[in-house]
Amino acid sequence: MQESAGTPSGQWLLDVQGLCTWFHTRRGVVKAVDGVSLRVKQGEILGLVGESGSGKTITGFSLMNLVDQPGRIRADRLHFDGRDLQTLSANDYRALRGRDMAMIFQDPMMTLNPTLRVETQMIETVQAHESVSRRAARARSIDMLTKVGIPAPAERLTVYPHHLSGGMRQRIAIAIALLNSPKLIIADEPTTALDVTIQGQILYEVQKLCREMGTALIWITHDLAIVSGLADRLAVMYAGRIVETAPTAEIVRGAQHAYTHGLMASIPTFDTRGKKLFQIPGSTPSPLNMPKGCPFRTRCYRATPQCIEEPVFEEVAPAHGVSCWHRGVEA
Amino acid sequence: MTAAENILESGGQPAMRESMLRLFAEQFLASKLAVLGMILLALCLCLAIFAPWIAPQNPFDIGTLNIMDSKLPPGSVSGDGAMMHWLGTDGQARDVFSAILYGLRISLIVGLVSVSAAFAIGATAGLISAYFGGRTEALLMRIVDIQLSFPAILVALVLLSVLGKGVDKVIYALVAVQWAYFARAARGAAIVERNKEYVQAARCMSLSWQRILWRHIFPNCIPPLMVIATIDLAHAIALEATLSFLGVGVPVTEPSLGMLISNGFEYMMSGTYWIAFFPGIALALVVVAINLVGDHLRDILNPRNEI
């Protein structure tokens, strides 16, 4: 894996530099995403990890250009599949969504329209991007439902979403995302709302299908334990920024940012059994009232007066970048 | 209230109440339309209260009317040159402007009295049924449901056809029509309050149910009831006007705005528009002003309810 400043962007499926999504509200500007940089290769699985409120979901919606009013998206660089997304017209972006870039949502109970049959919702997804017959679209839907492990797919097609369980609905949502063989799928905590057993199955199937179809995947989650078994590379997000990014193995072995340490340490393992689990003190700062400089300094045990200065994002090893004044492997 | 009760009350501290009031005022003033409505309403109230002093003519004093002055268009001077009829005169030579001021008076009195009475009766019925539940509640709410399934105008029409004409009778009919709205809203609000801890605490202090109901629960039910009362006031005024227009409302001797419009309606066909038009404008101004205030109040006081 080669990664340096000189790499041409053609190598990257998704190349995002300095992504900012700000909400201009009456009470002030909420900087939900404030300078996120991400790169994803063809077929790569990236885990985007952060607490709730860290801006990871908004990052996903920003890439899809689905941020609600009064949100504004701005980036130094926003390239996908060799195209500059910031120059796309509304209709071009629409054509891109669901065909090249798909998304899976967190709560399967809410993502399917309750008043339309599963069939309708799948066929319209195909027909929005290709002029194929209803029959062909239906056949492709059945095929995809089989792939995501739904028994008796032809019957499932004719029912309404409320007849199906949460796990089943999430599989259908995944099947819908895969329908047009996208190049990238953004999965926003797709297993959080499900039972643990179903979580495992879905995790496994999504990973398998992405590998088979060569689809890149951004898996957004707050659960570092889940994603470290799945992703090729991890990006840790805090208060609207990426604080550390590295291949999964490297994070597990040698995380450099204090926040990543904290996350790692709060995963229960066999060693920590019976002991008090580590806990990062405090909570995420309000986006209306961010501390100056490093946003983590108010909760950080390494913080010094220097942290009032904005930390620089630096590469400490190939493909391993950290944004911290006091980085280090030792906790 | 006793000192112990004071502690029970949520938001009981004077400072907190004051700041809530200020917050409310700030929110209210944020809407220009609502402020406009409030100003218009205040203006109408002043005109109605001071009508005998403002009106250039007493429209009920037959002696001052000169039949030669009838149906004068707006801006005419009366035959004896004594006064200017800014809004013209009607078929009996009454000054339309003066008639509107007096009509406004009757309309507002009917509206205010009927809404106050309906508020008192409805709130009592609603609170009692919420507090006691069981059969009392089932019976009262059944009556409310039945009544609300019939439109107000119809119930009032049937009642008035039996009661006959008269300002007092119109008020009875309006109260009979409107108490149900208050009863339903009061019950809804009171059921929520009944289950809150301060009520449980008040019960533990074995206060009488009247005291719990009126001193503890009722004050917390006032906001939604105020919204209903405002909107109902407009509704009552419009309803009274409609009934009078249809000929079953106030008698000819005490013409409200609706009666004035009804009187002018027959002249309108021949192009003598002002006799009905100006009272119509006055009626619309009052009703719209109240509704603008009410609409905004609803936005502030119960934001969940959007319709």
Add this chain to the structure above:
Amino acid sequence: MSALVFAALYMIGDPVLMLASPEAGDAERELIRQSFGLDLPLWRQYLIFLNKVFVHLDFGKSFLTGEPAIGLILDRMPATLELATAAMLFAVLIGVPLGIYAGLKPESFGARSVMTGSVLGFSLPNFWVGLMLIMVFAVFLHWMPAGGRGPVQAFGPIQLSIFSWAGWRSLILPVATIAVAKCALIVRVTRAATRECLPQDYIKFARARGLSEARVLGVHLLKNILIPIVTVAGLEYGQVFAFAVVTESVFSWPGMGKLLIDSIITLDRPVVVAYLILTVVFLSLLNLVVDVIYTILDPRVQSKARA
């Protein structure tokens, strides 16, 4: 529930006093009493009445014309039917798009204007709107007649006036009068439903699938907001149909509502009672129809009903 209504109606006042002229002697009154069977005790009158209504579908004869009350009402029904249907159709066709627009861009100037307009629409009394329309379009512009119904043509067993231009000319003003108020209501319901539906995940997911905006709004949004809209529009249709009293009076429209108000004023009780019974039956039927449509629109209700 309907039994309660009749009973209440029968207990109000002595119909003989309404029937006989004030000069009539006791003997004359007694004669009237007997000829209508009013000398019997109340419960017997009621039983006879119920027997007639439900066994023979006989609602009694009009005191005024001597014709069967039910016939009188049914004769007038088509006129009201076309008035109510046309008005509701216009209200929905105009109200739903405006409501969606106001829901999509709640902060825009257009949406604010629509919402202020809707406050005007439902706060202005119905007869007032009719009056102003008559004044502008009939009296000054002479575009439409001020009242009455245009030429009718038979459509099956009923007479409708919607087949000719002249018929529409008479129809358009009363239709507009009713439509204004109902449109205001539909706008508010639609806006509230849209605002509730838009932030839902399934709308965002529909966009994330790359569906066109037309499909997202026209299918995904519309199918969900139709549920509350159909409920409200259906119930309102019933109200308009049964109680177009005011509009029909203003425009001398020969419908059921005009008949009702005439009957109330002339104290023709059998007609009033028959009207009320028919109305209750009609409203119950309509409720049923709305429930059925609701089940078709919302698949979640279906499975609950089946379970």
